Amino acid sequence: MSPKWLGKCPSCNGWNCFAEEPLPDPDAGGRPDLVFGGKPLPIGDIPAEEGKRMLTGMAEIDRVLGGGLVSGSAILVGGEPGIGKSTLMLQVMQNLAAGGRRVLYVSGEESAAQIKLRADRIGAQAKDLLVLVEVSLEKILEQINAVDPAVVVIDSVQTVYSSSLMSAPGSVGQVREASSRLILAAKKNAVPVFLIGHVTKDGSIAGPKVLEHMVDTVLYFEGDSGHAYRIIRSIKNRFGPANEIGVFEMRDRGLEEVPNPSAFFLAERPENAPGSVVVTSLEGTRPILVEIQSLVAQSNLGMPRRTAIGVDSNRVSLLVAVLERICGLHLGGSDIFLNVAGGVRVEEPAVDLGIVAALASSFLDRPVDPRTVVLGEVGLTGEVRAVSQMDMRIKEAARLGFNRCIIPKTSSPSAAAAEKISVTAIGSLAELLENLF
16 A cells, blocks of 8 residues: 555556555445445345346357357457457447347447447437446446446447556556446446446556456457458357357358358369368367468578468477477478468367368379368377367368368277268378378
């Protein structure tokens, strides 16, 4: 505790780490606005009905949320500047308002005229879509109580400030204070609240990490300015599966849903091109087929280049070492470039075998059968390990017209899945090279 601002903390010797917070009045019994006022109950007597979820009118958003909006939930939406967070939230609010629900869109970054221009572009004209331009937390809470909306959007939480703190909007203390009071209001009034958050230059949501712990759901809006697609991914979800994704395409009239992402990512795939391999990645509960492209070329540099886009570069270096050591492919003097086509990023180890197949195909200059899907995890000794949800992955490949799937021996698909596609089971990278070309 300090009566004034200090540049250096006398306790931890850190600079500019003091955060201003209001002191509670001891005679008032704390802060009444941050009190639930509940009593202890036996766990068997607590009602646990989730209730009917509120559908947003966008199937991809409902999928990411776990089936729709839950009453009283707090959802944090982060993403790069200009990626489409405000546009997406305005489209969701338009759908809810068109269904007869009164919704409140609070903006602290744009004027009402700017929001109206965006609304005209995407066709948001519902009379129950209310817009409030305000940055005062107390005024926002007052309007929420007066309007009694079904859903609230705060765009963005870093612009909201409380008069009880003297620090600037966006500071750690202000973000924590505004978020805690808005989340508490959502819980008390059973009103879902979307909090749009800024991100730092390294891609994480700005403000204290406790902000992500406080909310029920954390959604990241991903995408690249060079591609039309956008992906919204659930990093945390108390009411549904995490790592679920929804895919959108940016158009003139806003974001449009992509119901079949696999076909979207494979639309421009070249056939009979060395270095091109299709893999099945599981994003949440959704299998997605993506194309991995590799280019292996003789290097004229003392230290060959290693570039990986869409996959972990450290994982690629590991797989290159395994290929060279186990399979005898001399990649040490070659430049290696690896890319996941379409700009999507895949993280799971099930794509290891696809990366190895793409590297081998490019190095040997031999194309892989364009109707073959490769999936499996690769160990350091060259063994091919099992992956989860094999039936789901195989069925997705068969649905898109693929006729062959190379999988680990230890992954046994069901008879129903094996009937739809020819399955080749392998146990090592040596067997992969024998069956790949």
